[in-house]
Amino acid sequence: MADAEAAEHPKYLQHHFSDAAQQRESSKLGMWIFLVTEVLFFGGLFTGYAIYHSWYPEIFHAASRVLDWRLGMVNTFILITSSLTFALAIRMLQVDRVKAAVWNLAATFALAGGFMVIKYIEYSHKFHVGQLPGKFYSYGGIDVANPHVFFSFYFMMTGLHGLHVLVGMGVILWLLIRTARGRFGASYHNPVEVAGLYWHLVDLVWIFLFPLLYLIA
Amino acid sequence: MSEQTRSAAAELPRSAVAVPERTDENGLPRPNFLRDGGGTLWSWLTTLDHKRIGILYMIMVMLFFFVGGLFALLVRLELFAPGEQFFGPDTYNRLFTLHGAVMIFLFIIPSIPAILGNFVLPLQIGAKDVAFPRLNLASWYIYMIGAIFALYSLVTNAADTGWTFYTPYSSSGSDTAVISITLGAFILGFSSIFTGLNFIVTVHKMRAPGMTWFKLPLMVWALYATAIIQVLATPVLGITLLLLVLERAFGVGIFDPAMGGDPVLFQHFFWFYSHPAVYIMILPGMGIISELITTFSHRNIFGYKFIAFSSLAIALVSFLVWGHHMFTSGQSEFAVMLFSFLTFMVAIPSAIKVFNWTTTLYKGSISFSVPMLYALSFLFMFTIGGLTGLFLGALSVDVHVHDTYFVVAHFHYVMVGGTVMAFIGGLHYWWPKMFGRMYNRTSAVAAWALVFVGFNMTFFAQFILGTQGMPRRYWTYPEQFQSLHGFSSSGSLVMGLGFLIMGVTLLAGALRGRVVGSNPWGSLTLEWTHATSPPEPHNYPNTPVVENGPYDFDKLVPRVDAPGEPGPEPEPAPAK
Ligand code: HEM
Numbered sequence: 001m002a003d004a005e006a007a008e009h010p011k012y013l014q015h016h017f018s019d020a021a022q023q024r025e026s027s028k029l030g031m032w033i034f035l036v037t038e039v040l041f042f043g044g045l046f047t048g049y050a051i052y053h054s055w056y057p058e059i060f061h062a063a064s065r066v067l068d069w070r071l072g073m074v075n076t077f078i079l080i081t082s083s084l085t086f087a088l089a090i091r092m093l094q095v096d097r098v099k100a101a102v103w104n105l106a107a108t109f110a111l112a113g114g115f116m117v118i119k120y121i122e123y124s125h126k127f128h129v130g131q132l133p134g135k136f137y138s139y140g141g142i143d144v145a146n147p148h149v150f151f152s153f154y155f156m157m158t159g160l161h162g163l164h165v166l167v168g169m170g171v172i173l174w175l176l177i178r179t180a181r182g183r184f185g186a187s188y189h190n191p192v193e194v195a196g197l198y199w200h201l202v203d204l205v206w207i208f209l210f211p212l213l214y215l216i217a
Numbered sequence: 218m219s220e221q222t223r224s225a226a227a228e229l230p231r232s233a234v235a236v237p238e239r240t241d242e243n244g245l246p247r248p249n250f251l252r253d254g255g256g257t258l259w260s261w262l263t264t265l266d267h268k269r270i271g272i273l274y275m276i277m278v279m280l281f282f283f284v285g286g287l288f289a290l291l292v293r294l295e296l297f298a299p300g301e302q303f304f305g306p307d308t309y310n311r312l313f314t315l316h317g318a319v320m321i322f323l324f325i326i327p328s329i330p331a332i333l334g335n336f337v338l339p340l341q342i343g344a345k346d347v348a349f350p351r352l353n354l355a356s357w358y359i360y361m362i363g364a365i366f367a368l369y370s371l372v373t374n375a376a377d378t379g380w381t382f383y384t385p386y387s388s389s390g391s392d393t394a395v396i397s398i399t400l401g402a403f404i405l406g407f408s409s410i411f412t413g414l415n416f417i418v419t420v421h422k423m424r425a426p427g428m429t430w431f432k433l434p435l436m437v438w439a440l441y442a443t444a445i446i447q448v449l450a451t452p453v454l455g456i457t458l459l460l461l462v463l464e465r466a467f468g469v470g471i472f473d474p475a476m477g478g479d480p481v482l483f484q485h486f487f488w489f490y491s492h493p494a495v496y497i498m499i500l501p502g503m504g505i506i507s508e509l510i511t512t513f514s515h516r517n518i519f520g521y522k523f524i525a526f527s528s529l530a531i532a533l534v535s536f537l538v539w540g541h542h543m544f545t546s547g548q549s550e551f552a553v554m555l556f557s558f559l560t561f562m563v564a565i566p567s568a569i570k571v572f573n574w575t576t577t578l579y580k581g582s583i584s585f586s587v588p589m590l591y592a593l594s595f596l597f598m599f600t601i602g603g604l605t606g607l608f609l610g611a612l613s614v615d616v617h618v619h620d621t622y623f624v625v626a627h628f629h630y631v632m633v634g635g636t637v638m639a640f641i642g643g644l645h646y647w648w649p650k651m652f653g654r655m656y657n658r659t660s661a662v663a664a665w666a667l668v669f670v671g672f673n674m675t676f677f678a679q680f681i682l683g684t685q686g687m688p689r690r691y692w693t694y695p696e697q698f699q700s701l702h703g704f705s706s707s708g709s710l711v712m713g714l715g716f717l718i719m720g721v722t723l724l725a726g727a728l729r730g731r732v733v734g735s736n737p738w739g740s741l742t743l744e745w746t747h748a749t750s751p752p753e754p755h756n757y758p759n760t761p762v763v764e765n766g767p768y769d770f771d772k773l774v775p776r777v778d779a780p781g782e783p784g785p786e787p788e789p790a791p792a793k
């Protein structure tokens with residue numbers, strides 16, 4: 001009896017849950033709801049984008065041309081690959097191959113870092129030539145009125161997305177350390193699973209951002 | 218119910234509900250969360266117990282209620298007579314802005330969900346805690362950080378934009394500390410989102426065995442519907458306020474017409490959150506009213522499912538009516554008509570609830586306990602507030618009274634006459650559960666009477682002022698409005714005194730009120746029938762198994778108090 005109870009109450013099970021299934025389902029549902037709030041958060045920006053795009057298509061088309069779509073393309077591939085490695089990490093945990101999971105998480109982290117490096121290259125170029133939002137705009141090469149409108153959206157959307165990538169990197173690093181220390185395995189890996197959901201959303205947002213910003217010209 | 222079915226019901230075998238006693242089988246006192254969760258300040262600041270977190274919220278939220286109330290009294294003092302009384306226009310603009318912002322973001326939005334919701338939701342569904350206790354505590358700290366931003370604005374240059382922060386005044390016109398208060402509201406939004414998220418998961422995943430969806434107390438349904446709005450609407454406010462901060466700090470130009478932007482877009486974004494937000498305020502209040510009306514009528518609630526689903530209906534339709542705040546801001550004629558129509562639709566589920574409550578009262582055996590006094594005043598004042606909302610939703614009326622005191626009176630009738638009455642009623646109702654002690658009835662009734670009279674004096678006068686053309690947000694007015702404004706200001710003092718007495722009564726009750734048993738009101742929901750007062754740290758010694766509905770008053774007689782304990786308030790037992 002006491003043994004059975006100990007088996008039902010492993011260390012990772014928080015006291016207020018009655019069993020591991022309840023805990024797992026709760027954390028998953030919680031993450032899904034959080035993702036809904038994220039979608040709405042970005043949704044405000046996407047709505048603003050849609051409205052301004054319909055008002056000023058010429059600004060958006062002209063300004064989009066100065067972005068380097070090849071960099072955007074590379075970044076899209078990077079993020080999609082990182083989603084794959086994250087999913088593989090979870091799979092490896094499910095089959096209790098902890099080492100492989102650690103490697104996949106490390107790859108995810110490295111890919112996310114690569115994404116940020118490319119974003120950094122893009123940003124520093126824009127700062128250099130003055131393709132900046134609002135009143136900081138000083139670039140002379142786009143021949144329409146108010147080209148800064150596009151760059152306001154560009155920076156707000158990619159900035160908010162980049163912030164999410166950074167937060168994601170922090171979480172991945174934390175999971176990486178804990179996985180390496182053997183905290184997760186086949187019986188318990190909720191945190192990795194729900195962080196994976198988050199990471200796929202970050203990926204998904206970029207998949208929308210890429211064509212909307214880089215490919216509309 | 219006809220006479221016949223009534224007497225038939227009376228003959229059904231009625232099982233008494235066992236009430237847990239204060240002592241266990243060995244005569245030792247049971248643990249309680251106030252004493253046995255740890256006595257140090259540190260144990261409170263690091264607690265994961267939803268009941269303690271509710272009390273942490275209560276301390277801060279009531280503090281801000283007091284601060285917001287002081288601002289309100291200052292506003293009313295200035296308006297006692299035309300011309301400059303105490304403050305000039307600049308100070309006045311700051312006062313009403315701070316009053317509104319503090320009351321909305323720091324008081325009324327967190328009030329019921331974060332205080333009473335935190336305390337009773339897990340108890341009512343028979344859970345040990347909310348699904349994510351650490352997130353719950355984090356939400357309180359986020360609230361504190363948001364409050365610090367708001368306070369920073371307050372002590373530097375304050376803000377004078379109104380709680381609505383309309384652009385372009387907020388982005389380029391005002392030279393006050395708009396950024397910090399906006400960031401404060403932004404951060405507070407996350408606190409609200411996390412509470413909502415926690416509640417949704419808790420209701421879905423943490424219910425006790427036997428607690429099916431239609432056995433949930435209506436308070437839980439209301440909190441659930443509220444949580445949906447918190448989760449769906451608040452992020453939009455977040456991004457809107459962030460845009461405003463970016464606009465003001467970096468001139469991104471989204472809301473600035475000179476840079477190709479559109480200030481009215483801000484209003485759309487703002488009200489897309491803030492109209493649903495008014496239901497974040499009222500829905501949990503409606504949940505409390507459902508509990509109070511049925512408990513104190515000792516009668517099963519009329520139309521349980523209608524009340525439950527109307528909460529969800531309100532939550533959904535509330536996302537489609539934001540344009541009624543912008544009838545005069547320049548929308549297309551079609552949009553204006555559509556929004557007007559939808560505004561009428563959203564009143565239907567609210568009315569359904571009012572009819573159900575009224576029907577529950579009919580032939581109930583009503584006891585006029587203090588919480589019930591607040592519930593009945595809710596019925597009266599919320600109805601006035603809701604009906605005048607319909608006047609405002611009617612286009613032809615609104616273009617005349619928009620931005621007048623009529624609107625001010627409308628929203629105070631729903632927010633104070635509705636939400637605050639429900640909140641205070643709820644406090645009086647669950648107070649003995651929280652502290653195991655009862656407040657003094659006489660002074661609680663006196664406080665209620667002062668609040669009721671003072672409130673109606675203050676705000677009914679404002680309906681008349683509004684129809685006569687007195688615009689809102691002005692620091693002075695023509696001679697002709699003096700008597701009504703003076704009357705309104707006097708009422709606000711009466712109401713302020715009432716709230717003060719209420720606070721002292723509750724506090725004294727918690728500290729040295731008469732000790733009461735587990736179920737002094739004879740309620741049937743789990744927190745009364747299965748938990749001690751105050752509850753144990755983990756709520757229930759054994760997870761309750763639910764067999765009956767939450768309001769089966771015709772099947773069960775609640776055993777009002779455990780034997781050997783001091784009796785309840787001298788109240789008429791459920792005479793049937
Ligand atoms: C029966 C349902 C309701 C209807 C039909 C309704 C309708 C309206 C309308 C049309 C306005 C805009 C008036 C104007 O600015 O010209 C308004 C303003 C307002 N309502 Fe309601 N309302 C209802 C319930 C509520 C509730 C339950 C609350 C809060 C608990 C609330 C809070 C407010 C506030 C705060 C404002 C003014 C916002 C501002 O401009 O500062 N209303 N209402």
Ligand SMILES: [Cu+2]
Nearest residue numbers: 492495541542
């Ligand atoms: Cu509204």
